[in-house]
Amino acid sequence: MxxxxxxxxxxxxxxGVAPITLxxxxxARTIADTVEAFVGDAGDxxxxxxxxxxxxxxxxxxxxxxxxxxxxVAAALAAAIEAGGAPDLLxxxxxxxxxxxAARLSVKxxxxxxxxxxxxxxxxxxxxTTPIFGGTQLVKTKFAAGAPAIALFRPKSFVAEESGGGAAxxxxxxxxxxxxxxxxxxxxxxxxxxxxxxxxxxxxxxxGGRGLGEAAKFELIEDLAKTLKGAPGASRAIVDAGWVPYSxxxxxxxxxxxxxxxxxxxxxxxxxxxxGMKGSKNIIAINKDPEAPIFGVADLGIVGxxxxxxxxxxxxxxxx
Amino acid sequence: xNVVVCVKQIPDPADPxxxxxxxxxxxDGKLILDESDSYGVEMALQLVDKAxxxxxxxxxxxxxxxxxxxxxxLAMGAAKAVLVSDDALKGAGALxxxxxxxxxxxxxxxxxxxLAATESSDGYTGTVPEQIAAILDxxxxxxxxxxxxxxxxxxxxxxxxxGYDECESPLPALVSVTAGVVxxxxxxxxxxxxAKSKPVDTVTIxxxxxxxxxxxxxxxxxEIVNVEAAPEREAGEVIEDDGExxxxxxxxxxxxxxx
Numbered sequence: 175m176x177x178x179x180x181x182x183x184x185x186x187x188x189x190g191v192a193p194i195t196l197x198x199x200x201x202a203r204t205i206a207d208t209v210e211a212f213v214g215d216a217g218d219x220x221x222x223x224x225x226x227x228x229x230x231x232x233x234x235x236x237x238x239x240x241x242x243x244x245x246x247v248a249a250a251l252a253a254a255i256e257a258g259g260a261p262d263l264l265x266x267x268x269x270x271x272x273x274x275x276a277a278r279l280s281v282k283x284x285x286x287x288x289x290x291x292x293x294x295x296x297x298x299x300x301x302x303t304t305p306i307f308g309g310t311q312l313v314k315t316k317f318a319a320g321a322p323a324i325a326l327f328r329p330k331s332f333v334a335e336e337s338g339g340g341a342a343x344x345x346x347x348x349x350x351x352x353x354x355x356x357x358x359x360x361x362x363x364x365x366x367x368x369x370x371x372x373x374x375x376x377x378x379x380x381x382g383g384r385g386l387g388e389a390a391k392f393e394l395i396e397d398l399a400k401t402l403k404g405a406p407g408a409s410r411a412i413v414d415a416g417w418v419p420y421s422x423x424x425x426x427x428x429x430x431x432x433x434x435x436x437x438x439x440x441x442x443x444x445x446x447x448x449x450g451m452k453g454s455k456n457i458i459a460i461n462k463d464p465e466a467p468i469f470g471v472a473d474l475g476i477v478g479x480x481x482x483x484x485x486x487x488x489x490x491x492x493x494x
Numbered sequence: 495x496n497v498v499v500c501v502k503q504i505p506d507p508a509d510p511x512x513x514x515x516x517x518x519x520x521x522d523g524k525l526i527l528d529e530s531d532s533y534g535v536e537m538a539l540q541l542v543d544k545a546x547x548x549x550x551x552x553x554x555x556x557x558x559x560x561x562x563x564x565x566x567x568l569a570m571g572a573a574k575a576v577l578v579s580d581d582a583l584k585g586a587g588a589l590x591x592x593x594x595x596x597x598x599x600x601x602x603x604x605x606x607x608x609l610a611a612t613e614s615s616d617g618y619t620g621t622v623p624e625q626i627a628a629i630l631d632x633x634x635x636x637x638x639x640x641x642x643x644x645x646x647x648x649x650x651x652x653x654x655x656x657g658y659d660e661c662e663s664p665l666p667a668l669v670s671v672t673a674g675v676v677x678x679x680x681x682x683x684x685x686x687x688x689a690k691s692k693p694v695d696t697v698t699i700x701x702x703x704x705x706x707x708x709x710x711x712x713x714x715x716x717e718i719v720n721v722e723a724a725p726e727r728e729a730g731e732v733i734e735d736d737g738e739x740x741x742x743x744x745x746x747x748x749x750x751x752x753x
Contacts, residue, residue, distance in 0.1 A: 188656055242661065244624055244634070268620070270637050270654060277588075277624035286587050286715040289619040301719060307511045312724050319715030326621075358633035358663035366657040378752055402752065414674045420639060420653055426618060427673070435752055437743075446615075452727055456750055458743060464732070471727045474746045478735025487740035494753065 177296055180206040181322075183247075183266040183275065184213040184224055184232060188365065191223045193375070194267035196334035198327055199227040202265060203337060205296045210261070210342075214238050214247040214271070217344035228337035233347040240359040244274025249356075250349045251275070252282035260322050263300055268326045276324050287324040288315055292331040300325075308426070308445020309452055329374060329430045330453065366421055371405050373422065378404025379433045381424055381451070382412065385440020385461060385480055389417035394484045395439060401491050407431065409441045425450035440480045443468030460484070495545030495643065497538040498602050499572065500595055500610040500626070501531040503556045503563030507615055516711075517718040518585050519616060525556060527563035530611035532678035534671050535567045538609050539679075541643055549573035551605070553598045555583060555591060561694055568689035569681030575694045576601055582699055585711035588617070592625030593709060597702035599630065601695070607648060608668040612637050623670035634668040635661045639675055 180202040185192040195211070202209040210231040211224045217234025224232050235250050251264070264279070266272035268290050280287040292312075293303040300317045302325050317323035373379065380402065382395035392412070399406040407429070408422040424431055425447040436454035441447060443459070443466055451457070452471055459472035460483050469475040476483055503525035505511065512520045538550040552567050552575035559579045568575060576598045583594065599608060608627075613620035627634035637653040648667050652659045663669075681689070699706060733739060747753050 192655075242635070244636070245628075248628075270652070273620045274624050274634075274636055277592075277621035278628045280589050280621070281592070281625050281628035284589075286589050287619075287621055288716065289588070289621055305724060309724055311513075312722050313517070313718060314720040314722075316717045316719050317715070318717045353631065355627065355631050355633055358635050358661060358667065360652075360659045360661045362660040363654075364657040364660070402747075410673070416674065420672060420674065421655070421657070427613065435747065435750060456746075458746060460739075464734075469732050470729050472732070473730035474743065475730065475732035476735050476739045476743065477732060478739055482737075483735055483739050483743075487743055490740050490744050491753070 177206040177262040177300070179208040179210065179261040180263045180265060181233070181261040182209065182211050182229065183264070183272055184211040184220055185267055185269060185271060186213065186215050186220065191220050192267070193334060194269060194327070194329045196227045197330065197332040198265045198267065199224070199229055200335045201294065201332040203228040205294065206262070212247070212251065212347055214243045221344050222341045225339045225342035226336050227334065228339055229342045230339070231345050232342040233345050235347045235349050240361060241356065242274070242358050242360060243271040244278050245352050245356045246349050247275045248278030248282060249352050250347045251279055253350050254347060255283065255322060262321045263323045263325065266326050268328050272326055276326055280324055283322070285319045285322070285324060286317070287326065288317070289326045291325050291327050294325060305449060309449040310445070330432050366419060370400060370403065373405040373407055373424070374429045374431055376405035377434045378402040379407050379424070379431050379435070379454070380404055380437045380439065381407035381409065381441060382439050383409035383441030384411045385442070386412070387481070391481070392417055394480070394488070398437070398484060398488055401488060404433070409444070409447050438468050438472070439484060441468055442466045443471070495542050495548035495606055496551070496602070496604050497541055497548070497607045497609060498551050498553055498599050498605045499531070499534045499538045499567070500608065500623070501535065501552050501554050501563065501567055502528045502614045503554060503560050504528045504614060504616045511616065513721060516585070517721060521557055525560045525563050527566040528611065528615050530613065530615050530673055531567070532570070533673055533675050534609040534611050535570050535572060536676045536678040537641055537671055539571045540676060541607070541641070545643070551575065551602045553595055553602070554578070555594050555598070557584070559696055564694060565689045566681060568692045569685040570679055571685060574692055577694055577696045578699065578702065579696055580699045582706040582710045585714060586709050587714045587716060588619040588621045589625055590709040590714065592622050592629055594699065594702065594704060595622070596626045596629040597704055598697070599626070606665045607643070608632070608666070610668070610670045612670045612672050623668060627668040630668070632666055632668050633663040635663055636670040638669050638671045641669055641671065641675065
């Protein structure tokens, strides 16, 4: 059973349409006859990319200025759905704005939203797959509240693929008055300067944890990442401790990464962390505790002191 | 300045999690304060301190009248708590939980600000705070990494993929905070003793005027069809560093052609 219509949230970042959107569009094409996108922004600039990945129409609110996405996009979607345009399924990313929009919409429609999914199947109703307990078990849940189903997907659950389609048609997604709930505004944006590839797109990720001992030693991680033309990452423990910004965090609450090589240095491998990196193609772990759970998923495990292994590794690589 | 903080009492994350036969999370042992919520409690205490007046009220939903996690937050300095405990809430999803917490928040008079963690450590949907805001028709700013209040306005640095946004909202409002927004205090001995006699208003969903048919399994609008073990990743070679382990890593990287 294929679905008749799926709507995919088009998330926009500083480089245009975010990878999560293109990943979901690829999946949507395999489960629905009609795939359309919606965006809390102007549609013209993204219609070509969305069309090339299979969306025939993009429902666009137009530039929201400083208005927050959650309240306004959800209100616009609810109005469109009440007017009779309901899709069978709405797909959004488990991202900051994706969660806000889905949460607000679920209240407006009085329907559940299922979060953190990594797959969806439509052979017998709409069934999503969600990892629990740090990804050790998979739960399959069927939507039972009628259309539309609202589901949030973790980044990198699907592989983006162009469909060869022409630009999507742009349709207006009118935003109704949002009253008191709509009074929060964004006044400024700050982009943290990073050099090198992005954490969730890099072929090599070098991540550090509590085993580094102190914040200053994170420099080792950054140097190694730079030498390998990769991106530095971090466990939640050292982000909470304030050693590095939240944008470095890999794991359940942080980024999902699937690089060619993931090097975990001084990271024990809490389930919280593993769920964000277990999908890496190759994993190298360096930790002084031979019982550390990270060794259970590592292709190459080094039981040793990161303060000894990393400087020698850096030297050897830089000598090449 | 009165602040309501939503807190969750969860099974100790150090113990392996388990499911009941009906696929609900086993929550029958002792529950503790979700560490993620200690940040919201600390933030609330600091905002009330700074304002020089008002108090912090906790709102929680848990089975069996569980209060041990609430006592931890009361020991940190919260003044009182509302606990919703009802067998009908077994199997409650994120939206049901938001309906119940929103109704409990309404019992707290004069709340200027509602704080919550961005997500719980066990369920981790990350949708409940925004759903509560929607039900209460409040403006909201989620994923805060800093929170300040001045002249009836809450100013927030909101986490984004690339950095952060500066956002602001008139009060009353709801803000969800990330871990690391503040450093939570450890309860003092005096605080722990005082917490024992702080009021916990334990209510049922009937007290909140909520129909049992719309929450819990009965109203979930979803049905778990299967739970299975995820495919395991095989462990590879583990070696002891003999001073030359870096050579092994270089060889491994060479084999992958990433150098």
